[in-house]
Amino acid sequence: MSESENIATAAVPEVADVLDDTILDEEDRLRPEFVERVLDAVDDGDDETARGLVAPLHPADVADLIELAARDEREGLVKALAGIVSPDVLAEMNEHVREALLDELEPQQVADIAGQMETDDAVALIEDLDEDEQQAVLEKMEPEDRAAVEDALSYPEETAGRLMQRDVCAVPEHWKIGQVIDYLRSTDELPTDFWEVFVVNAAHHPVGTCKLSTILRTPRTKPVREIMIEDQTLIPVDMDQEDVALRFQKYGLVSAAVVDEEDRLVGMITVDDIVHIIQEEAEEDVLLLSGVGDEGDINEPVAESYKSRVRWLIANLLTALVAAFVISHFEGFIEKFAIIAALGPIVAGVGGNAGTQTLAVTVRAIATNQLTGSNRWRAVVREVRVAILNGATIALVIGCGVVLVFGFLLQEPQALLLGGVIALAMLTNIIVAGLAGVMVPIALERAGADPAVASSVFVTMVTDSMGYFAVLGLAATLMG
Secondary structure, eight states, X not given: OOHHHHHHHHHSTTHHHHHHHTSBOTXXXXXXXXXXXXXXXXXXXXXXXXXXXXXXXXXXXHHHHHHHSOHHHHHHHHHHTTTTSOHHHHHHSOHHXXXXXXXXXXXXXXXXXXXXXXXXHHHHHHTTSOHHHHHHHHHHSOHHHHHHHHHHHTSOTTBHHHHSBSOOOEEETTOBHHHHHHHHHHOSOSOSSOSEEEEEOTTOOEEEEEEHHHHHTSOTTSBHHHHOBOOOOEEETTOBHHHHXXXXXXXTXXXXXXXXXXXXXXXXXXXXXXXXXXXXXXXXXXXXXXXXXXXXXXXXXXXXXXXXXXHHHHHHHXXXXXXXXXXXXXXXXXXXXXXXXXXXXXXXXXXXXXHHHHHHHHHHHHHTTOSOTTXXXXXXXXXXXXXXXXXXXHHHHHHHHHIIIIIIISOOTTHHHHHHHHHHHHHHHHHHHHHHHHHHHHHHHHTTSOHHHHHHHHHHHHHHHHHXXXXXXXXXXXXX
């Protein structure tokens, strides 16, 4: 047990029992009984017990604890945990929860917190504030920290410039290994964590990198240029963060140099930042495909959730009207064969699910650069082939099911023909769904739009309207 844990246990004897197995469950989530115990201590005014219980936790777990508390309990909890809610905790915290907490702090307090953070974390903290609040906080920061944050904020959101750390370890290419080692040992203004040393020329252009392990195994008298790796992946400062993440994933990078328009070294990006970006981008795509906006979150204010979701529901309502328009053209036939009205939603619903499957695969392929202009039509043909196989299988099942249910159980005289109509409609709609699921996101991507944003609306419209049109049209033709 660490020294901090010993102190906490001495202050609160019961903590020793809690630390064993009741803080986290098998999935590393805070147990409800532990959260309740901390909140009860805060409610009772026993801040010492609350701090003793929380002190051994990792900053990420402290952030989770605050997020799990109800909105009206968080302010009291944070005050009770004075000294424990550190900048590291805020860096790990959900942005909606963090914004609400920062609103309760004075600009000087926010500035002090930002000054203790890495540049990229400080930028993430400040960029969510309103413009007036940003300016007030920046005015309270130390000049050097303020300059670094203002420089980062000058770049567009979600670019390498916002993501990078300004503190980098760079050495001239004419140095010897001994000079590099002495520099690393004697210089305080180095990043907290780094795995390689960037080598630069006189113009401060990166010309290579040296891994720390290589430096430590090389004689002191050997020149850096003889052991450096010249082949490196450079990140333009204006590159989108999603493209940065793809480069890290593709080339297996641990860190990478960021360069400005003149190819000068201005910062670095490390893999721990990329893990967050990959998670954010994946969550964003899932949320957009689900129609809840790009920041759906259980901690999001109700008003913001309403605004982001209602527009998609309205869009879905409009697409549903297209299907209703199709149905209205077969009103007379439906009155004659009411049973068709019961089977139509099945065809439309299964077609919608098939389209969603293809859509998810296609959007992911576009996001990860697996689907490009060189293999676009090959991907379309592949998805159509999959749709034909799926359609034939589901059509056979639904056709036999209709014949069995309506022929043998309900004694419907036209059960065999009805089964054939439904099977053919199902096959048609699933093929159309597969084609729409791959073509719609490709078309949106080529038009410069985000395929994850609007694809689901269009695909749903196609599958619903085509499903009803196929069922009713075929039934009216073959049974009318």
